Amino acid sequence: MKKDVLLVDGYNVIGAWPELQELKKDDLAQARDRLIERMAEFQATKGWRVIIVFDAHLVPGIEKRKKQYRVEVVFTRENETADERIEKLVSELSNRLTQIHVATSDLVEQWVVFAQGALRISARELEIAMKEVDYLIARKVRNSREERPLSKIPLSEEVAKAFEKMRRGEQ
Template sequence: MRYLNKEQVISKLMRRNKKDYLIVDGYNIINAWDELKDISITDLEHAREKLIDAIIEYAEFTGRLGIIVFDAYNIKSCKEKIEKRKNITIVYTKEHQTADSYIEKFIGTLSKYDDVKVATNDYAEQQIVLGKGASRITSRELKLDLENAKSKIKEKNTSSYKKIQRNWLEDRLDKETLSKLENIRRNR
């Protein structure tokens, strides 16, 4: 019989409790996607909500924990605000804190066994993320992942809808029994 040492036991437990994260640099993605960028010009809140809704849907489908970080770098006397919705967390950073610095700090708190993807187009941030053991995806790759997830959701919903058919007794009985029941019905 082989015994595990303390480090091996801890390592096994950590791998078992591994979590999958998708961390999104919110404004970076909004400015990278044309449809959100156009909306943000007139209504930044609406653009944020559209991104949040897309990430919620993606997180629910993939099982990843979504974290969207919006920075308040140039906003005076702003305090950090964390909002939880379904499978995601939305972070509004404090004054003088960028989304990049928040993301770097957050990744540092995670287990080395966690699967972490960071969505940003910021090249410097991508390099830092890779250096911390996370993977990075560009805004384009995130958009493709979201579209792929949406099509799989539609596929799943369509196939489950097709399975829902009428559930009538006449569909389950043989012709002889149906004939007898029909005769009984008519004689009444």
């Protein structure tokens, strides 16, 4: 069975999504956190492994890796771009059982990863995919609400109405 891996060029997507562009104006860290939250929703819904890569030039220092909401977050080494790290990850993760998708709107990067066998997703296409994820999550929540009984004890409609009146303080 093929596994899917989504590599996300973090700052590229932040610069492309209107919601994240707005957050970035006031607080870049907040925009990063929101992207991570959105990708966690994607991961939970699609079941794909998700790795977000951020350039080191905006967070200087040594390479940092963390896992947040089951999403892997990588801050590259100083003097290493997200594009370079993504290309390395495509090379490292590529095998017959893994389909790699790279989310970036950088055309040069898209061609490089495509040549390595990865599929490219533009930031806009990822944003559209997130709308589908939002729909699936909303449907799942709606279905779970409909399936959940209002009471753990089966009540006749007449008794349930009487209890509801009591709950509201009506006589």
